[in-house]
Structures are given as structure tokens and as C-alpha cells.
Amino acid sequence: MTGIRSNDYLAxxxxxxxxxxxxxxxxxxxxxxxxxxxxxxxLSALANAAALNGKANAYMVxxxxxxxxxxxxxxxxxxxxxxxxxxxxxWLLRLLKPKIYFTFYELxxxxxAIVLLEIGRAFRHPVRFQCEAFIRIGQVxxxxxxxxxxxxxxxxxxxxxxxxxxxxxxHISSDEVLRLLDYPAYFDLLEQPLxxxxxxxxxxxxxxxxxxxxxxxxxxxxxxxxxxxAKTFADFPMLRRKSFRVIHYxxxxxxxxxxxxEVTTGYASGFAALIGFLNNLLPSSEMIGQALRRxxxxxxxxxxxxxxxxxxxxxxxxxTGAGPMFEIFDDRIEIxxxxxxxxxxxxxxxxxxxxxxEVLASMMRRFRICEERxxxxxxxxxxxxxxxxxxxxxxxxEGFTRTVLFAHKSLAVMDRAERxxxxxxxxxxxxxxxxxxxxxxxxxxxxxxxxNKAAVSRYIREAVNAGVIKPFNEDASRKLMKYVPFxx
Numbered sequence: 001m002t003g004i005r006s007n008d009y010l011a012x013x014x015x016x017x018x019x020x021x022x023x024x025x026x027x028x029x030x031x032x033x034x035x036x037x038x039x040x041x042x043l044s045a046l047a048n049a050a051a052l053n054g055k056a057n058a059y060m061v062x063x064x065x066x067x068x069x070x071x072x073x074x075x076x077x078x079x080x081x082x083x084x085x086x087x088x089x090x091w092l093l094r095l096l097k098p099k100i101y102f103t104f105y106e107l108x109x110x111x112x113a114i115v116l117l118e119i120g121r122a123f124r125h126p127v128r129f130q131c132e133a134f135i136r137i138g139q140v141x142x143x144x145x146x147x148x149x150x151x152x153x154x155x156x157x158x159x160x161x162x163x164x165x166x167x168x169x170x171h172i173s174s175d176e177v178l179r180l181l182d183y184p185a186y187f188d189l190l191e192q193p194l195x196x197x198x199x200x201x202x203x204x205x206x207x208x209x210x211x212x213x214x215x216x217x218x219x220x221x222x223x224x225x226x227x228x229x230a231k232t233f234a235d236f237p238m239l240r241r242k243s244f245r246v247i248h249y250x251x252x253x254x255x256x257x258x259x260x261x262e263v264t265t266g267y268a269s270g271f272a273a274l275i276g277f278l279n280n281l282l283p284s285s286e287m288i289g290q291a292l293r294r295x296x297x298x299x300x301x302x303x304x305x306x307x308x309x310x311x312x313x314x315x316x317x318x319x320t321g322a323g324p325m326f327e328i329f330d331d332r333i334e335i336x337x338x339x340x341x342x343x344x345x346x347x348x349x350x351x352x353x354x355x356x357x358e359v360l361a362s363m364m365r366r367f368r369i370c371e372e373r374x375x376x377x378x379x380x381x382x383x384x385x386x387x388x389x390x391x392x393x394x395x396x397x398e399g400f401t402r403t404v405l406f407a408h409k410s411l412a413v414m415d416r417a418e419r420x421x422x423x424x425x426x427x428x429x430x431x432x433x434x435x436x437x438x439x440x441x442x443x444x445x446x447x448x449x450x451x452n453k454a455a456v457s458r459y460i461r462e463a464v465n466a467g468v469i470k471p472f473n474e475d476a477s478r479k480l481m482k483y484v485p486f487x488x
Contacts, residue, residue, distance in 0.1 A: 011109045014116055017059055018069040025049040025136040026058040029066050034076040036083040040092050043119055043127070045134035045141045047100050050121035052135075052154055056167035056220070062115040073112035078104040097128050099320040101238045120238050123166060124318045126154055163317045164209075164224035164359040168236045171214045174198055177221060180236075181210070181229045185269035189367040208363070223317070224359060228268040241323050244274060244312070248281055248328040267312045268367050275305055281328060283407070298407050299333060300383035303392075306376040307403050309369055311337035313361050319399065331409075336402040345394035346468075347487065348377045349428040381429050388447045390414060391422035411446050416462055422446070423463035427485045436472050436482040 017027055026049045028042055039060070046058035063074035081088040093099060101120035108114070126133040126144060133144040135154070144151045169180070183201055186208075187194050195201050202219070205211045210225030226236045233239045244263040250256040259281070263274050283298045297304075311324040316339025324337040342354040355361040364370045380403075384392055390406040414422075426445050427437040435441075443449075443456050460483060463469045472482040 007107055010105050010107050010116060013059075014061060014064075014107075014109060014114055017061060018064060018071070020069075022139070024053075025138065026053050026055050028060045028136075029064040029069065030060060030062045030074075030076075031065065031072060032062065032074045032076055034062070034078075034081060036081075036088055036091060039088075039117075040095055040129040041134050041141060043092060043096060043100075043102060043117075044129040044132075045136045046119050047102075047122045047127040048133060048144065048154055049136040050119065051123070051157055051161075052150065056121055056170045058119040058121065060117040060119070062117075063112055064114070071109055071112045071114065074115055075113070076115050077106065078115060078117075079106060092129075095130050097131070098123075098125055098318070100127055101320075103237065118237075121166070122154070122158065123161070123163065124158055126151070126158070162357070162359055164222065164227070164357060166223045167212070167220045168223045168226035168239060170220040171216050171218050172221070173218050174202055177202065177205070177211055177219050180221065180231060181205070181225060182231050182266060182269040183229065185266075186210070186229055189268060209359070224363065227266060227317075227360065228363060229266040230269075231265065233264045241321055242315075242317065243323055244308075245323060245325040246278065246281070246328075247325065250330075252329050252331050254327075268364065268369065271309070271312075271367075271369050275301075275308065278304060278308065278326060282333070299389075299405055300380075300387050303380040303383040303405060304333075306370075306380050307335045307405070309364065310376055310403075311335050311401075313357060313364055313370055314341075314355055314401070315339050316356060322400075330407075332404055332406045334402055334404050336397075336400055338400055340396050340399060341394075341401045345396055346424075348394055349381065349425070350432050350485075350487075378429060378432060381425050385426065385429070385445050388445070390418050391425045393421065411448065419459045420463045420466045420468060423459055424466075424468035424485065427463075427469045427483055431484050431488055436484055437469060438482055 020027060026046055028046060042060055046060065050056070050058035062076045063072060064070070065072045078088055083091040089104065092102075100122065103118050105116040105118070106113070107116065134141055135144040135147055135150050137147055137150065144154070178198065178201065183205065184194060186205065195204060202211065205225065206213070209222055210229065212220045212222060214220045223239070226233075226239055227242065230236060230239065233243045246259075246261050246263065247257060248259040250258050263270060263277070265273070279297060279301060282304070284296060308326065315324055315337035319338035322338040324335070327334040327336070339356065341348075342356060343351040361370065370376065380392060384405070388408070390409050392406070393404040395402040395404065409418075422445070423437070423442065426442060430437050430441060437460070439453050439456050439460065442460065443453060446456065448456055460469070464471070464483070468486055469483045470486055470488075472484050476482065
């Protein structure tokens, strides 16, 4: 079941649904009923029912007689249907909260016009239409508040099901699994030999929950399997917006784009190629040694790698319509991912690691793409200081997390906010290394000669006055004064 559905596949799916003994809680048959309000309520009810019944998708089918399941045809055309002056699909999506995946398909079967609506299951929260959640009980649709036991059970399921364990594609053949997933990359990353036969490959993928046996026969590919090893996200309708966007701008604003590209391969199988692609785009400078010239990236490669891995792993996959993004400007790069950080941005250095995607993080650690020790940001700051770049900026725009790395800027042109941030992050890095900030350590961080230590003392006072660092010992003499972060 790929993102590009053939008419034969869709016709086969409709016939399979028609063979069900009766309407299930996750399938609804309609003749020509096309009332927008009722369609919206069914979207909510069927999405919630799919979650309750452990299904990846729910379905509505127009042009099938209720009861007999005979194909009778329909005059409903969702592609031209409207609610007021707004296209039906847009109106439905606007009134659903949270946004879920759904798609209308118009097709001909045995000369009859049939419409199939595929609906993604609810996740994290029950799906509401016009602020009210609905549910199916048997063949009856009703507000979920009228079925409190079902509502409690739905919340229990939603709370206990990690995103990675949800099904991306269901009921597909073993050939389709091997066509859609880059399984050789899985064994390469684990440094294991490729099994000699298909059964050995599928068994290994199953043990890591990249695929599951399907109750209806065949296989399901989990979100974990698709996110990590998809040959292309286009094959997985609900993951298309999770591709990694790279945008290169001219200048320091977003008005002129030089290059834009989406990296649509799985995060694990495509990570090395992604980092190579980014490093080729990033500006570099040429350094001349005693005998040889060498090209050095303006931004530390290790810092870029860590921040990209963080953006992929710690994003909020339940946020719809958004994915991780890497933006390149003349004076900076910005790495943004959906989902606000789980910890205060000022405590990124010292706070123990937290991940909203623990299964994904664990797999990426096994592939040596990331760590779960929480030392990634420490490495970023250490690399930035080694390159004597301005301190990184961690932001939390509503619903997102953003990290900004700045190109080289001389200390003389840094503003007060940049100097204070550099002092604070230097103090944080020293503290987690069981050390303290001193005039000497900050001079080394900024590359300042000893004769200018008075200027560095002034920068330290700026940080103290801003409340981001404090003296380690108030009674120490000025020459021996040491400093720690404000939270130490």
C-alpha cells in the first residue's frame, strides 16, 4: 500500500471492504449521502474507532449499498464539492482538531462511480470535529461524551502507544516490504551480514519492530521502520511532511532563495548522505599550512551533525504539516524542528536527556548516529568555542525548537547580548566539566591576549549583571574570582 495508489489497488481495497460481514466500527458505507456536516462527524468517529480497534486507517465508501454491500454507484464528487465557497476537503481539514491524514479517491469499479475516503487513525488526542469528538459503537455514530467507557479506553490507548509503534502501511506483501525499505542499510549500520534469504531479513526487521505481522495476512510497516529506512517518504502518506527540508538563501533574509531541496529518505539510512550534502552546501575557507592548503568548513562539522541528529530525533512527530528544516544564510545557519523543547533552553547543557521519541532515540544510538547521554549540546558548545565562533542561540518559537549557529564574528563587533550568551554557555560547559569560569578561561575562549584581560573582566561583569552567572566564592579576591552558572 504505497503513497501512489493504482486504480487496481483501490478497486481491490473496496472489494475487500465489501466482503466484510457487516459494517465494522472503522468502516462506513454510504449511497450518495454527501452532507458536509455528517462527513466531518464521521471523520472524527472513524479516526477514533480505528485507534480503538488497532487499525492504521478507517474508511468511508460511497456507492455501496448498506446491508448488501452491492456496488450501486454514487453522484458524489468530493473533488468539486464545496461547503459555502470553500472546497469540501479544505473545510473539513480546518474544522478537525488535531489535524489528521485523510484522502478522497474517485474511481470506477464495474462501470460504477465509487468514492473511497481513507482516514488515518487518531493519535495523542481524540479527533474532534467542530470542537466535539465522536465515536462509533457498532454501526451507531454518537458523541464520545455519551460513551464514557469508550472514551476512557481510547485515552488509555492513545497515552500508551508511542508514535514509533503506530502502523505506517498495513497489509502488504513481503516483496513490498523489501521494495519500500532500505533493508541493506539496516544491516550495514548494525555491522551485521545480510541474511541469506527473505525470511531471515524479515525476521530481523520484526525483532526491532520495524515491521509487524498483519492480522489480515502479510506485513505492516511501523512508523519506526518507515522513518528510519524508507527509500522515499512519498510511499508513506502520513510521513510525507517528515522529510528534511534544506533551504539556502542569498543574504541574511528569506526573500531570495538560492536552492531548496527535500531529503526524503529514511533518517538512519540517509543520515550520512544528508550530512555530506549539508557540508557541501555550507561555506568553507582555505587554510594554508607549512606545505599544504586545506579547506575547512566555516561551521564545525561535529556541531552540525549533532544538531541535525537532535532535530530528527527530538521532533514532535504528532505535529502535522511540519518537519525538520535546515536553513543556510550568509551569516548563520538555523536548524528547526516541530515540537517545543522538553527542558528549558537555558538548561540544555546540564539537564539529563529527555526524549519524546525514546524508541527512535534508542535505535539511532545503536546506529551510532546519536547519544542518549545528553552530551550532544556540550559537544556543540565545545566545538563552537574551539572555532571561536559566537555562542549558539537556542530558541523556542511557538510549537518549534530552533538552534542558530553563527559564522565567525570578531569580538569587537559582537553586541552585549552575544557576549553575555557566550559567557553563560562557557560557564555552563565548564561547570559540567567540574570546572569554573575564570578570566583566563574566558580569554582563551575569545582568543584575547593577556594584556587585554581588563576587557574580559568587563564582559564577565556584564554577564553577572544580566543574572546568568554568579561568583563561585563571594569572598575571593578580584584576581582569584571564579564564576558558575546562575543555577549552580
